[in-house]
Amino acid sequence: xxxxxxxxxxxxxxxxxxxxxxxxxxxxxxxxxxxxxxxxxxxxxxxxxxxxxxxxxxxxxxxxxxxxxxxxxxxxxxxxxxxxxxxxxxxxxxxxxxxxxxxxxxxxxxxxxxxxxxxxxxxxxxxxxxxxxxxxxx
Numbered sequence: 629x630x631x632x633x634x635x636x637x638x639x640x641x642x643x644x645x646x647x648x649x650x651x652x653x654x655x656x657x658x659x660x661x662x663x664x665x666x667x668x669x670x671x672x673x674x675x676x677x678x679x680x681x682x683x684x685x686x687x688x689x690x691x692x693x694x695x696x697x698x699x700x701x702x703x704x705x706x707x708x709x710x711x712x713x714x715x716x717x718x719x720x721x722x723x724x725x726x727x728x729x730x731x732x733x734x735x736x737x738x739x740x741x742x743x744x745x746x747x748x749x750x751x752x753x754x755x756x757x758x759x760x761x762x763x764x765x766x
Contacts, residue, residue: 633708633709633710633713634709635709635713635717636708639705639708639709640717642701642704642705643705643714643717643718644720645701646698646701646702646705646718647718647719647720647721647724648720648724649694649697649698649701650694650698650721650724650725651721651724651725651728652690652691652694653690653691653694653695653698654691654721654725654728655691655725655728655729655732655733656687656688656690656691656694657687657688657691658729658733659685659687660682660685660687660688660691662733663682663685663687664678664681664682667681702714713756716752716753716755716756717756719748719749719752722745722748722749722752723745723749726741726742726745
């Protein structure tokens with residue numbers, strides 16, 4: 629029988645940190661893309677030109693570093709708790725990404741999109757509750 633692995637406060641903080649890193653990475657990639665807005669990739673050569681143009685972007689490198697850090701922390705967390713527990717807990721980015729987009733990128737987010745985000749979060753809560761009940765009944 630596999631060892632029961634519980635969500636500790638330390639792991640919870642790591643998962644929240646992952647969410648903030650994920651939000652930061654997405655913000656950095658968006659800023660990188662905005663610097664090259666209007667650029668169209670119609671052929672392989674265009675894609676190579678795009679890559680060459682974005683390589684000097686500090687936002688690109690910050691985003692890539694964030695992804696590497698996310699991978700490292702995520703791997704550590706998954707070695708300590710179940711994936712079915714980690715994923716629902718690590719879903720604050722469904723809220724933080726739209727908030728950062730709204731505040732810092734001045735994107736418009738419709739009420740319908742906010743409703744969809746809330747439905748997703750409600751589903752995440754249900755999944756979290758159901759996994760907790762499943763563990764209690766075992």
